[in-house]
Amino acid sequence: MSESSPPRHQRRKEARPAELAAAALSLFVEKGFAATRLDEVAARAGVSKGTLYLYFDSKEALFRAVIEGSVVPLVEQSEARIEALKHDPERLLRETLVNWWFNFGATELGGICKLMISEAGNFPEVAAYYNEAVIVRWMNLLGRVLELGMEQGVFRRLNVDILRQQVFFPLLMQSVWKNSLAGCCAPVALPDSYFDTYFDLVFRGLLAAPPLEPSR
Amino acid sequence: MSESSPPRHQRRKEARPAELAAAALSLFVEKGFAATRLDEVAARAGVSKGTLYLYFDSKEALFRAVIEGSVVPLVEQSEARIEALKHDPERLLRETLVNWWFNFGATELGGICKLMISEAGNFPEVAAYYNEAVIVRWMNLLGRVLELGMEQGVFRRLNVDILRQQVFFPLLMQSVWKNSLAGCCAPVALPDSYFDTYFDLVFRGLLAAPPLEPSR
Amino acid sequence: MSESSPPRHQRRKEARPAELAAAALSLFVEKGFAATRLDEVAARAGVSKGTLYLYFDSKEALFRAVIEGSVVPLVEQSEARIEALKHDPERLLRETLVNWWFNFGATELGGICKLMISEAGNFPEVAAYYNEAVIVRWMNLLGRVLELGMEQGVFRRLNVDILRQQVFFPLLMQSVWKNSLAGCCAPVALPDSYFDTYFDLVFRGLLAAPPLEPSR
Amino acid sequence: MSESSPPRHQRRKEARPAELAAAALSLFVEKGFAATRLDEVAARAGVSKGTLYLYFDSKEALFRAVIEGSVVPLVEQSEARIEALKHDPERLLRETLVNWWFNFGATELGGICKLMISEAGNFPEVAAYYNEAVIVRWMNLLGRVLELGMEQGVFRRLNVDILRQQVFFPLLMQSVWKNSLAGCCAPVALPDSYFDTYFDLVFRGLLAAPPLEPSR
DNA sequence: GATGAATGAGAATTCATTCAT
DNA sequence: CATGAATGAATTCTCATTCAT
Numbered sequence: 001m002s003e004s005s006p007p008r009h010q011r012r013k014e015a016r017p018a019e020l021a022a023a024a025l026s027l028f029v030e031k032g033f034a035a036t037r038l039d040e041v042a043a044r045a046g047v048s049k050g051t052l053y054l055y056f057d058s059k060e061a062l063f064r065a066v067i068e069g070s071v072v073p074l075v076e077q078s079e080a081r082i083e084a085l086k087h088d089p090e091r092l093l094r095e096t097l098v099n100w101w102f103n104f105g106a107t108e109l110g111g112i113c114k115l116m117i118s119e120a121g122n123f124p125e126v127a128a129y130y131n132e133a134v135i136v137r138w139m140n141l142l143g144r145v146l147e148l149g150m151e152q153g154v155f156r157r158l159n160v161d162i163l164r165q166q167v168f169f170p171l172l173m174q175s176v177w178k179n180s181l182a183g184c185c186a187p188v189a190l191p192d193s194y195f196d197t198y199f200d201l202v203f204r205g206l207l208a209a210p211p212l213e214p215s216r
Numbered sequence: 217m218s219e220s221s222p223p224r225h226q227r228r229k230e231a232r233p234a235e236l237a238a239a240a241l242s243l244f245v246e247k248g249f250a251a252t253r254l255d256e257v258a259a260r261a262g263v264s265k266g267t268l269y270l271y272f273d274s275k276e277a278l279f280r281a282v283i284e285g286s287v288v289p290l291v292e293q294s295e296a297r298i299e300a301l302k303h304d305p306e307r308l309l310r311e312t313l314v315n316w317w318f319n320f321g322a323t324e325l326g327g328i329c330k331l332m333i334s335e336a337g338n339f340p341e342v343a344a345y346y347n348e349a350v351i352v353r354w355m356n357l358l359g360r361v362l363e364l365g366m367e368q369g370v371f372r373r374l375n376v377d378i379l380r381q382q383v384f385f386p387l388l389m390q391s392v393w394k395n396s397l398a399g400c401c402a403p404v405a406l407p408d409s410y411f412d413t414y415f416d417l418v419f420r421g422l423l424a425a426p427p428l429e430p431s432r
Numbered sequence: 433m434s435e436s437s438p439p440r441h442q443r444r445k446e447a448r449p450a451e452l453a454a455a456a457l458s459l460f461v462e463k464g465f466a467a468t469r470l471d472e473v474a475a476r477a478g479v480s481k482g483t484l485y486l487y488f489d490s491k492e493a494l495f496r497a498v499i500e501g502s503v504v505p506l507v508e509q510s511e512a513r514i515e516a517l518k519h520d521p522e523r524l525l526r527e528t529l530v531n532w533w534f535n536f537g538a539t540e541l542g543g544i545c546k547l548m549i550s551e552a553g554n555f556p557e558v559a560a561y562y563n564e565a566v567i568v569r570w571m572n573l574l575g576r577v578l579e580l581g582m583e584q585g586v587f588r589r590l591n592v593d594i595l596r597q598q599v600f601f602p603l604l605m606q607s608v609w610k611n612s613l614a615g616c617c618a619p620v621a622l623p624d625s626y627f628d629t630y631f632d633l634v635f636r637g638l639l640a641a642p643p644l645e646p647s648r
Numbered sequence: 649m650s651e652s653s654p655p656r657h658q659r660r661k662e663a664r665p666a667e668l669a670a671a672a673l674s675l676f677v678e679k680g681f682a683a684t685r686l687d688e689v690a691a692r693a694g695v696s697k698g699t700l701y702l703y704f705d706s707k708e709a710l711f712r713a714v715i716e717g718s719v720v721p722l723v724e725q726s727e728a729r730i731e732a733l734k735h736d737p738e739r740l741l742r743e744t745l746v747n748w749w750f751n752f753g754a755t756e757l758g759g760i761c762k763l764m765i766s767e768a769g770n771f772p773e774v775a776a777y778y779n780e781a782v783i784v785r786w787m788n789l790l791g792r793v794l795e796l797g798m799e800q801g802v803f804r805r806l807n808v809d810i811l812r813q814q815v816f817f818p819l820l821m822q823s824v825w826k827n828s829l830a831g832c833c834a835p836v837a838l839p840d841s842y843f844d845t846y847f848d849l850v851f852r853g854l855l856a857a858p859p860l861e862p863s864r
Numbered sequence: 865g866a867t868g869a870a871t872g873a874g875a876a877t878t879c880a881t882t883c884a885t
Numbered sequence: 886c887a888t889g890a891a892t893g894a895a896t897t898c899t900c901a902t903t904c905a906t
Contacts, residue, residue, distance in 0.1 A: 698903085
């Protein structure tokens, strides 16, 4: 009996912090940290304002939880893929980026990027944490993928710092855009052919032996 | 006695609005709109709180003024360059982007991008104005430059929407980054060779006849 | 130890709005709307400033509540008396006026007259509401009482509009006076014989067959 | 030359305080003291805000000037009439009241009554001054007129305090009404026959030998 | 004298946080 | 655990008053 799933009420109790953080995330992304009222967060999560304080010490703690709770796993998963695909850097890069987009950038969680960009100035410690735990690891990961390709002679030897920004920032910006201006006026254009064109450009710039140009 | 206290009433009706908007811009960028207190804006501009209200009806009006006051000229200037350089699309694109970076993205004004991204959700009308007056015009401009190159057979024929994002977003993201996370933890790496590598990648992906690869 | 400090949180959701409105009424009457600070209202009601906003959206809403909350019942009660006493218009008029004085004009509520006179210019909509809901109904009521008397040949046939003002304004002015100048310098003189003399004058002017003059 | 009228500019200068007080009066009456901004007063008088301070030390001083400046002469004028008409108390009373209405109650100055009623609580000293300088003198005057009539056997012997209120308050209330509720919703009804009916009622109540009743 | 830009104390309003129930 | 009434510090905004020009 001790190993059976807990009763519904119990499960609810354990899920609460995540539910509250999820409600907070969408509001923080939408309106910013300062402009989001805890009333609203509580309402969206279907609890009373006081309940928030059973799980989080303060509004700032809620912010930290939102940031800290839900990004690290993705990085770890991608890091694990390196070993499996290190023999095929092109595919590795392609998968890594597509994976980021569909599992993070294009999801609710993608809002964290816009949020962190907006609030880094107000929460330097949280930003430092995020930088260490996510940004540095993620950019290192991209760097290692690119270096793998260079070592194998598949990618051109160029400044890796610049290269990974060049490769990643278009996707990152799409995600940020989606969570700010796109909400009220300039919808993101992401046609089906997006990744075709995106990778066409990326790899033509990147590959030592670019694909044959059909139009020539 | 040689250092008398500054006069309490300094009359500067002409210059004041711009000074106030400049002070507001840097604070809005740094802390966000909601988290910026008008006290601080006034203090940074060297005036009292009440003075702000001689020039702006409300905090929101100040926000609008910050956004509306100072971006349009750049777009117009770049639009004017098209005609002069339409015979050399590669140089035109290069100049347009470098110009954007050094006259906007890398300056104080670049903070407007980060600010607008952060606050679009709270000020949909301002965002709509900014979208129309700046974003749409600027992306159209980039689109026209790319189309010029395609028409002349210099650039490959690809989806212009995707292309201009791919080309512009790395620069835009640099600017946004510079005004958020870079301030507290992850400084932007922009080595001298940045634009060499940037344009190497861009044009290798873009040009119908890519440059010879010297390194191989 | 027997006198513990009062609990900081006293839950009285039911009674609060009325308590707050009562506190507001007396201060509004005493100092006027604009000169009354919400701090004072809250203090007089024994709550904090913020509590006011749990029950009223704004200072103006509080004003409306003060005006709207507590006058209508009196008019209705008086209207109901007409039917019961329509066969004796003299007594009906007498009762109506005495009733007004003791149940309204001379009570706390009487302050509403002075308040409305002072603030009509600043709150035209509230004034319009008060005019419709109270003034028009009350003056119509007085008019009907007078007409009843005329129809039965008890009262002289005169312009009812003027008549009811002549009859009512002395009482109304007493109430207004009581809530303004009387508070600081010129106390209202209301000797026991007031209503004797008042009705002596009123009915001598009004009655078709005036009472015999005992004093001559 | 020394006796000729001063140059235009000079005349203007001397008239200023009165002009400013007049502008202030109408605004104070309309919106109350606290809700009137000195900006508005200055604008209505066609001067700048700073100019007000050349003539009045403070907003309160302006209020005092408004109250003190312009009521006393009327009382004095009416007091002077007593001697001339003391042999005909009925006509004296009639003239005194009609005079009050047309030279004060119905004019701009009548607004002072509403103003003083509204602000007595906030300016006890001004109210005390007004009480002494105007109210007491005016009510005494009315009292003396009534006593004259009683001494001559023309008026009935009744409590003078009550009597003068009964006689005067309807007119006073008309004036107050005109300057508050009448401005936004309930216009004062003053038909041509007003004073006929008014005096009919007053003197029928007052006179020892009332006029013959034509309708009987 | 006159002006109007500048000031800053003061008031309304908001909202994170607390705590009795 | 959960609630939501109550709190009060913090912030926007107003406007009487000052003073350099």
